[in-house]
Amino acid sequence: MILWGYKKEKLAPKAHHPFFPHSLSSLPIFISKANKQSISPPTPPPSLAFPCSPKNSWQPIMTVHTATPSYWLNWRFVVCAICVLVSIVVGSIVIIKHEGPRNSKQGSREAGKEPAGVLYEDEVWKPCLKTIHPAWLLAFRVVAFFVLLVLLILNVAVDGGDIFYYYTQWTFTLITLYFGLGSLLSMYGCFQYHNKVGGDETYNGTFDAERGTYVENSNASLGGKHLQSTEQRQVRQTAGFWSYIFQIVFQMNAGAVMLTDCVFWLLIVPFLEIKDYNLNFWIINMHTINAVFLLVDTSLNCLRFPWFRIAYFFLWTAIYVIFQWIVHACFSLWWPYPFLDLSSPFAPLWYSSVGFMHIPCFGIFVLIMKMKHSxxxxxxxxSYQCVR
Incomplete structure (x- = not known):
């Protein structure tokens, strides 16, 4: 089965066609039986190929009509749909069970520790080291946001809005929004820090990592019984809605960035090299700078990284897959990634394999967080004040 519309034999001479990606090495040359002269190939219908401008862009061409009932009414789609539906249901159950500060006091009394989904307001804007002023984290997030936003706008100006057909651009947009929201929360945190709301009163205290609370130094000398007293413990304020959204987007980006960059550099790039395709600035940039900025922010911030939020990562990918299904059910288009093509008898295997890839990709970032803590x-x- 041909997924990308390429032929294996070497074709020459080179030719470009307005309906085919110009990065194809050549198009078939048809030989007339009458005079043995080469003539130009006929123009294919627009529904069979994605139009592109003469730029250094590469896109696969469609080989199967997707907007037909026969493409969807088969066992392959049913199996793939069950896989996606199961991931959505299981992910939703995990989120409902663990997300948020619900029953935090009860969980602390019963288990001796905080629930996995709890988040405090100052954790979204304070650095991981007390010696680093929150303004430094704010400055980095503002710079990262504007750099990513400018690159995204330029990419749209160069290649058009069609770039959002790809999972990579979805993830790049998500990480841009992450730094935008992070900049706003850091501004609010710096205001609190300056007005002593989250400044000296917080940083001059000792952090009780087990309970997620701060204990004032003046109380530390009063003995163990007094340290257990609720009245002498400064309880931090639980995070609000946007702070939780920020934390969730952080962990979604962690898995999505690892997935896009690993798939691109380990799977797609070797395939493109076989096709003699030259990577341009935009493609390299989209698969490197997102990881760099995210890793730097991770090394500076004080956010937690519980395992259960991998559910959001699964939901993010599931939404993208459903979006692609809806588009292809309405229009006959090429698939942005070959493993999404449902016409292959191995489609269920591809879908399940990509689903399982979410676990090691998210696990890589869990290891990065553990290395940071250690x-x-x-x-x-x-000086270190993060909760493991």
Whole structure:
């Protein structure tokens, strides 16, 4: 089965066609039986190929009509739909069970620790080290936001709005929104810090990692019984709606960035190299700078990283897949990624494989967070203030 519309044999001479990606090495040359002269190939119907301008862009062409009942009414789609539906249902159950500060006090009394979904307001804007002023984290987030926003706008200006057909641009847009929202929350945090709402009163205290509370230094000398007293413990304010959205988007980006970059550099790039395709600035940029900015922010911020929020990562990908299904059910278009094509008998295997890839991609970032906690708590034992 041909997924990309390429032929294996080497074709020459080179020719470009307005309905085919100009990065194709050549188009078939048809030989007339009468005079043995080469003539130009006929123009294919617009529904069989995606029009593109003469730029250094590469796109697969469609080989199967998708806007037909026979394409969808088969066992392959049923199996793939069940896989996507199961991931949505299971992810939703996990989120409902663990997300948010619900029953936080009860969970703390019964289990001796906070629920996995709890988040405090100052964790979204304060750096992981007490010696770093929150303004530095604010400055980095503002710079990252404007750089990503400018690159996204330029990419749209160069390649058009069709770039949002790809999962990569979905993720790039999501991480841009992450830094935009993070900049606003950091501004609010710096205002609190300046007005002593989240400044010296917080940073001069000792952090009780087990309970997620701050204990004032003046109380530390009163003995263990007094430290257990609720009246002598400064309880931090639980995060609001937008802070939780920020935390959720952070963990969604962590998995999505790892997935897009790993799939691109480990799977797609080797395939493009076989086709003698030259990577341009935009393609390299979209699959590198997002990871760089996210890793730097991770090394500076004080956000938590519980495992259960991998459910949001699954939901994000499931929404993209459903979007592609709706588009292809309405219009006969090429698939942006070959493993999404439902005409292959191996489609269920591809879908399940990509689904399982979410676990190691998210796990990579879990390991990064554990490395951060281990190294910074060892190098800066008196300044490090993140909750593991």
């Amino acid at each position: 190294l910074l708590s060892r190098w800066f034992p008196h």
